[in-house]
Amino acid sequence: MAKRMGLMLLVVGLFVVGIGTYKFLQIRAAMAQGASFSQPPTTVTSLVAQEEEWPATLAAIGSVEAVNGVLVSADLAGVVREISFQSGKRVAKGQVLVRLETSTERAQLAQAQASADLAKLNLDRAEQLIERGVIAQSELDRLRAEARQSEASVAAVQAITERKTITAPFSGVLGIRQVDLGQRLN
Numbered sequence: 001m002a003k004r005m006g007l008m009l010l011v012v013g014l015f016v017v018g019i020g021t022y023k024f025l026q027i028r029a030a031m032a033q034g035a036s037f038s039q040p041p042t043t044v045t046s047l048v049a050q051e052e053e054w055p056a057t058l059a060a061i062g063s064v065e066a067v068n069g070v071l072v073s074a075d076l077a078g079v080v081r082e083i084s085f086q087s088g089k090r091v092a093k094g095q096v097l098v099r100l101e102t103s104t105e106r107a108q109l110a111q112a113q114a115s116a117d118l119a120k121l122n123l124d125r126a127e128q129l130i131e132r133g134v135i136a137q138s139e140l141d142r143l144r145a146e147a148r149q150s151e152a153s154v155a156a157v158q159a160i161t162e163r164k165t166i167t168a169p170f171s172g173v174l175g176i177r178q179v180d181l182g183q184r185l186n
Contacts, residue, residue, distance in 0.1 A: 068170055074100060074185045076163050087177045091168045098179060100164040109157040116150035123147045 078100030085097050126143045129135045168174075179185065 066172070068172065069175075070169055072097060072166060072169065074098070074164070074166055076100070076160065077184070077186050078102075078164050080179055080181055080183045080185065083177070083179065083181060085174055085177070087174055089174055091172060091174050093168055093171045095168045096165055097168055097174075098166040100166075100185065102161050102164050105157055105161045105164065109154065109161060112150065112153040112157050116147070116154050119143070119147040119150040 080098060081101045082099040083097075084095075084099070085091060091097070123140075123143045123146075126135055126140045130137065130140045
């Protein structure tokens with residue numbers, strides 16, 4: 001049995017040495033072939049240069065995003081009386097875009113102005129009468145307060161009227177108009 005074992009080890013050893021020698025020779029041949037390898041020449045093509053006219057514009061599909069953008073709306077309710085812009089046009093900062101109906105506010109302004117004028121006249125008369133001692137100081141103070149109150153009423157109605165005019169907050173290009181004449185804005 002020892003003889004068989006020795007013989008089997010000898011056969012396995014010879015087999016391993018044979019495979020190792022074969023692989024060694026195979027690798028050596030590949031290395032020799034790699035050392036003699038050279039890159040193939042690069043292919044070069046040439047054309048005759050000629051003048052061509054390129055189009056000034058290029059049609060493309062894409063998305064555009066504004067640097068500054070705002071949805072312009074009214075801060076007071078009213079009916080659109082005038083639209084002073086067209087979609088896609090350039091606009092300067094402060095340019096009037098839309099005016100709302102202000103007939104009620106104009107009537108209130110006229111009423112407030114008339115009250116302010118009357119209060120001013122009454123105050124002027126009272127100042128003349130106080131110099132003569134005909135009226136009391138408290139009456140003059142009351143008339144002064146009424147005059148200031150009337151002036152404040154005029155200013156308040158004017159402010160409301162101005163707020164019914166929508167202007168461009170900055171210069172740029174207008175987007176799509178979403179309002180029509182006669183439309184009620186809330």
